[in-house]
Amino acid sequence: SQQGEEDPQALSIQEGENATMNCSYKTSINNLQWYRQNSGRGLVHLILIRSNEREKHSGRLRVTLDTSKKSSSLLITASRAADTASYFCATALYTGGGNKLTFGTGTQLKVEL
Amino acid sequence: EPEVTQTPSHQVTQMGQEVILRCVPISNHLYFYWYRQILGQKVEFLVSFYNNEISEKSEIFDDQFSVERPDGSNFTLKIRSTKLEDSAMYFCASRGDSIGYTFGSGTRLTVV
Numbered sequence: 001s002q003q004g005e006e007d008p009q010a011l012s013i014q015e016g017e018n019a020t021m022n023c024s025y026k027t028s029i030n031n032l033q034w035y036r037q038n039s040g041r042g043l044v045h046l047i048l049i050r051s052n053e054r055e056k057h058s059g060r061l062r063v064t065l066d067t068s069k070k071s072s073s074l075l076i077t078a079s080r081a082a083d084t085a086s087y088f089c090a091t092a093l094y095t096g097g098g099n100k101l102t103f104g105t106g107t108q109l110k111v112e113l
Numbered sequence: 114e115p116e117v118t119q120t121p122s123h124q125v126t127q128m129g130q131e132v133i134l135r136c137v138p139i140s141n142h143l144y145f146y147w148y149r150q151i152l153g154q155k156v157e158f159l160v161s162f163y164n165n166e167i168s169e170k171s172e173i174f175d176d177q178f179s180v181e182r183p184d185g186s187n188f189t190l191k192i193r194s195t196k197l198e199d200s201a202m203y204f205c206a207s208r209g210d211s212i213g214y215t216f217g218s219g220t221r222l223t224v225v
Binding site: 030031071099103 | 144145148156158160162171189202204206208209212213214215216217218219221
């Protein structure tokens with residue numbers, strides 16, 4: 001599998017429900033970030049969790065990171081129709097080079113009224 | 114809130130033509146990046162730029178690609194001879210000393 005694979009690939013829920021997306025990666029990381037992308041639009045940074053952190057909250061978002069399992073999850077609580085978008089995880093490893101992000105395959109979330 | 118600006122938002126070009134995609138990073142940022150996303154696929158790293166030189170590039174970033182910071186504000190990606198498979202959304206990103214990235218809204222390049 002590739003660095004940064006997410007599951008499910010697609011998720012459809014009702015408004016008010018919680019949405020959980022998972023991300024797995026293969027290499028060491030310095031941090032893991034989650035981005036949102038509305039259809040055909042730009043990437044919006046949601047939340048960043050460092051490798052020495054296990055959980056982080058921001059509003060309705062909760063991110064966990066398990067470096068032993070090389071996995072992360074993004075929980076969106078009390079979802080809204082406006083949360084409909086694609087969600088990507090991206091890992092960062094600072095090697096002294098470009099410190100690039102490696103993106104996952106994404107989860108398409110659809111929140112229905 | 115500071116933002117990364119990309120122009121144009123959409124560019125259509127003939128195969129074989131040269132295109133220049135433009136980005137204005139956040140003014141006090143030091144690290145600059147180009148990523149691309151082919152329709153329906155994951156976002157892929159192209160190149161990173163720091164201190165007026167390329168610090169890392171991917172296998173995608175071959176000789177037909179080049180980047181430049183011609184002045185103190187712009188950061189450009191040039192594709193010398195476009196191919197159909199270059200059609201994608203191209204994202205510019207910048208980063209300061211902190212670890213957070215800011216992405217632009219992208220340029221959709223369509224090669225016909």
